[in-house]
Amino acid sequence: MSEVRRHRVAVRTLCDFTARQGDLDHRFTPAPSAEEGIAGHAEVARRRGEGYEREVALSGVVEGLTVSGRADGYDPAAHCLEEVKTHRGDLSRMADNQRALHWAQARAYGALLCAERGLAEITLALVYLEVASGRETRLEQRFDAAELAAFLASLCRRYRAWAEQEAEHRERRDAALQGLAFPHVAFRPGQRELAEGAYKAAATGRCLLAQAPTGIGKTLGTLFPQLAAMPRHGLDRVMFLTMKTPGRALALDALGQLGAGPGAETAARQGDGLPGESIERLPLRVLELTAREKACEYPGRACHGEACPLAAGFYDRLPAARQAAVARGWLDRQALREVAREHGVCPYYLGQELARWCDLVVGDVNHWFDANALLHGLAVANRWRVGLLVDEAHNLVERARGMYSAELDQRRLARLRRSAPPALSRPLARLARQWHGVVKEAGLAEAGETGRPAYRVLDALPSAMVGALQGAASSITDYLGEHPEGASPELQELLFEALAFTRLAEAFGDHSLCDLARHGRGRAVLGLRNLVPADFLAPRFAAAHAAVLFSATLAPPGYHRDLLGLPAETVWQSVASPFAAGQLEVRLRTDISTRLRDREASLSPIVAELAGQYRRRPGNYLAFFSSFAYLEQARAAFAEAHPAIPTWTQVRGMGEPERDAFLARFTPQGQGIGFAVLGGAFAEGVDLPGQRLIGAFIATLGLPPFDDFNEALKARLQARFGRGDDYAYRVPGLIKVVQAAGRVIRGPGDRGTVVLMDDRFARREVRARLPEWWQLPGTPGGAGGPTHTTRP
Template sequence: MSEARRLRVAVRTLCDFTAREGDLDHRFTPAPSAEEGIAGHAEIARRRGEGYQREVALSGVVEGLEVRGRADGYDPGARCLEEVKTHRGDLSRMAENQRALHWAQAKAYGALLCAERGLAETTLALIYLEVGSGRETRLEQRLDAAELAAFLAALCRRYRAWAEREAAHRARRDAALLGLAFPHADFRPGQRALAEGAYKAAATGRCLLAQAPTGIGKTLGTLFPLLKAMPRHDLDRVLFLTMKTPGRALALSALRQLGAKGEAGTAAEPGGGPPEGVFERLPLRVLELTAREKACEHPGRACHGEACPLAAGFYDRLPAARQAAVERGWLDREALREVAREQGVCPYYLGQELARWCDVVVGDVNHWFDASALLHGLAVANRWRVGLLVDEAHNLVERARGMYSAELDQRRLARLRRSAPPALSRPLARLARQWQGVVKEAGLAEAGEPGRPAYRVLEGVPEAMLGALQGAASAITDYLGEHPEGGSLELQELLFEALAFTRLAEAFGDHSLCDLARHGRGRAVLGLRNLVPADFLSPRFQAAHAAVLFSATLAPSGYHRDLLGLPAATVWQSVASPFAADQLEVRIRADISTRLRDREASVAPIVAELAGQYRRRPGNYLAFFSSFAYLEQARAAFAEAHPTIPTWAQRRGMAEAERDAFLARFTPAGQGIGFAVLGGAFAEGVDLPGERLIGAFVATLGLPPFDDFNEALKARLQARFGRGDDYAYRVPGLIKVVQAAGRVIRGLEDRGVVVLMDDRFARPEVRARLPGWWRLPGTPGAAGGPSDTTRP
């Protein structure tokens, strides 16, 4: 086989594919963190002394496969190759199929070592390091080169058939994508410019920050060029990442339009084409990743073979399930569930496996950007060239802040101390004492006491508290390692909180702050709050070949460049709006103040404005407010003054069915006003075209509350970027306003009105941040302007 056509596989991938068997077992066992694993490997190397070779690169051609990987360590003097694994607790509780997988990896490395260095035999050692105690357990086998070569050859034969099918699929996929045509007669206005920008990003391996107006078809306008770029620029995967479930649905719909899901036609029409509604499917594997709680078929059951029938024998049935899934190709949530049901396996973990083998993955942004993200881990391990598409990217700053923040709740500790096993009483008591010390030193009063704050930003992470927390976490993990069935859910939750907090504390810097909030007697919450996600996200963008971040509200570009850590070569593109100014009437009620001190006085003119506009043009409207309390105050006043006008309101914690019912009120023939909060579920990502929504009222500037936290955020952003007020208050507030207003005009035929109710909307610095195609009061005219592509 020529070098160009040689099939390649990593040792870990080879063994995961061929040597796993038995049950899926994801019952809780305390596992070392990635950092602890790295430290454990370094400790083993330190103990071995001079001459010990660490991270030994090995490769060889076996059964037509180029197999490569890095063995953990090799002692030339003893001719001993070591595979190092870190763990916590009692090693005897490790599942046998996990131990068999470890031996398979060691044997594969041993075979490559003997072949590369001409050894007749070698000693293989599995080294298990218990990270809590530093105790090392050593298991050895002395094997000759022929036996090891036969073992590796057997694995390679089992894998090669799959690898050849994968190579054939890749060839079919790329050939089809070379001829992929846009699914409509022409692009929408602005859509072509966006598609060209996305393709150039993939071609040059850059990041594109694309602001494009609502209604031009951004999802299709970014997916199409990335798919076209796959064969031309050797992309392995396209990952479409969303903030919310509706974004996944839009991506899957666009992929259907492109032919990723279709029916194989057999009959032909006179012109030689397929009959109407029947088409050949694009040979593209598409996977939708869903959250574990939504995919689980047996909620409430533990995730191991003794408790769940879909976990029992999972790895024995996985090969057939994997084959059935890739043959189907289209694997949205329901299709994946159907395959899993037919094969008797867990749909969630089948999806995790198929993330390795699908061409396009549609899922939440956490799958790439979270600290333990699945897709990022696979891309790094397999050296994929990835094209990232990030939908509604204006939300990524806040989402990423949440990913890299953690909290500790004093009340959880107090409850746990009353029920904890005796072995944990001392470390938990020490932690409780440190808690009290932190609260006392911060000088926090009971919540609600006048003159004394219930919130304070600390100078840094309290070192004594952190030490006690690390001690408690270590004690809990040791206990659970020895008593895996004896840990309560409360104990596990405290451990998860403690581990998350301590790991973030290790990386604490000017990108985060530590704060303490008092919520009444006996309850304080200690938080590590990420303020600047850039420090954590920058490596994630570097790991992608190309990335396209798109939204209707990404200006100013510097805000997202700075806070997301985008590469220096990132390109900024502003796509001209296809909408005319006369499609949208924009009014500013500068006589109304929605500031907190003026709320009471603002209600009457807001009610009058809503009723007056409704009477002038009856139809469906949305009215947005800064909080649920403000919303309810205005809605109650409106309902009392105008009882014949239908109203419905968003409420806290609405279930998915309730949200659907709220939106279902917006019918083409409907009339009434829906009350909602700015920045909530109905302020973005909602498509109500035509007469389904003809107007929106925004009774707030959208500014975050002026409180101690946001003032600390402002100070930190000012120190780092020199843009404290803008980055902490104005930009995020106006993004929410423009998103909410963007619900009104969704297509070229739409007509509507937006009423901005606050005197600050009349200020020049605020007006300058509103969309350029809007004709604001006092503005002679408005136009979208040319598409602008520059580097920020």
């Protein structure tokens, strides 16, 4: 490949990189949707004359770069090239950096068109279409071809230095990864099998669903083969996606062991008895993405130059900050913050920019899977070949359901109507009438005798209500376009809710349902709830070259394949446990019922079981219950009967400091029982090895509540997959049970006890869902069987 053709760049990327200037400006300005933008471009083209050329493909070699793109339109009779932009509201409020970017794009396209068609001069026009009114604002300038060529050459010279740097980095990265060695003398039992499966997934471009027990090093066992596959199978990026913050920390620690961290040159191979042996640092750019509220240095201030000093002049300082960041390479949250501080820029938006230039990104699953996911958008726009790693993947079903669900709160509408500007009174009143009609038609009382909200699954979307909601959202958007100073938090919240709801309403199908809950007079909540995320997630998996979803609880594979929309050729791998049955005593108390009607009677035998086990072997234990109410009943009964045994309790809404304090009670020399909720913060993702935790009591089968919603979910899953009871109740419940029990045995030297308390644990179909290596009463003992790899 010749040097001239070595680097390619799109006009949009070129201008984004080189032409943005001035302040970061993220004041609330209601932008048109993608659909409105497409329609707006089509409308402008329709208004033009007979010979008007639409979406003109242009390309040229400039300063060693192949530059290409599509200009919106060209009128050959007038020698005028148009760049069309849609907007809402007063155009004078558009940020200066946006206007500069638009002119840079127009001038770049103009230079390419003049060169391609031999034009000496050309008129460039920025055409701004206000989508609500259809009004065009036209800004024109006449340019000489030589002037435009010089401008484009200056952009290309600036970008080419970056492109050459990037190409050199890719060569160094791939050369280093060709020789990547596992950082320990040997794999842990089961870890090699997992690593081989992950590598094969990258090599064949498939999805792997890998169930592997806790304690074998799943994070390192998936990262190592993905990195090794990058140069051999042309992966551009690896995305390590997590459900919670601790997962990000584990990934960064594993990358440090592989040599990507800042201290790699002097790092010792951990656990190998080789202190002082150094690991050569990998030339790998690693970025940790964090939420905006956690990265923000000035909470409560708006994201624009007049309010935040880190937004003022952001784009002027961005090039130096970006260069310093990629030179640093290791960009966890702290390192990114340090670079941002050195250059006086916002750390959150610096991270958003660096997601384009880093080899491996560690972040939450929403960055790939939700409706406006940053990483997915970048991968599609840049045609990246991506390897996905999804940690604790058993949680993805519920997380994805939340991503594609929306709610409307009647109380928020009522509050807003009292303070809304007069211009919005009619559309909000129309929406309020429709709200009242939906509640009346549903026939819901204010609340049942239990005090719970009255609830009903609606037969269909209330189309009149959705229409009124669309009208209100449009009116609010138009109003804020003209009066951005009126963007009160209440108005914005209602608008965001309305836009999310109407967007999902457009895609409504058998993957979702619509429900109504009435909490009291004037307070109803209309929900659009996703039940089967597969329809939304399937395109996200298709956009990745390969994906590895791993967890200790992914059985049965069909459940995750069906509900996540995994590709048909997905491979299932079950890695045998390295633990022997003798390490974990599993006892069943099938004489206890934890059903709601039996809970009062269950307290006495549960308290006796906890106290008896504690006295036989004093130490640290966790006791899990199905709800906070049940937990508090049991804790109070236990404290009254055995006040000398220390206890500590999970409570609702615990913040990070409170959660840390709860876990800090589990010291190697400590004794006592921590009471927690199954499926909560302490039931998974918690590592308490050795004597920090020697046992767990699980007083529930983990089943979701038997209510109208879950019965509707069961019926929908039965109709679609023929597995309603399993998919709605049994599988998600027992996943929680196994996850909680998995807190006990964390390493080869651990010994512990798990007590399962519920009569339904005697059922064959329930016992069949428990780990193979557990020695249940009445079954043969021994370690888990061989690793299994099959199609789900």
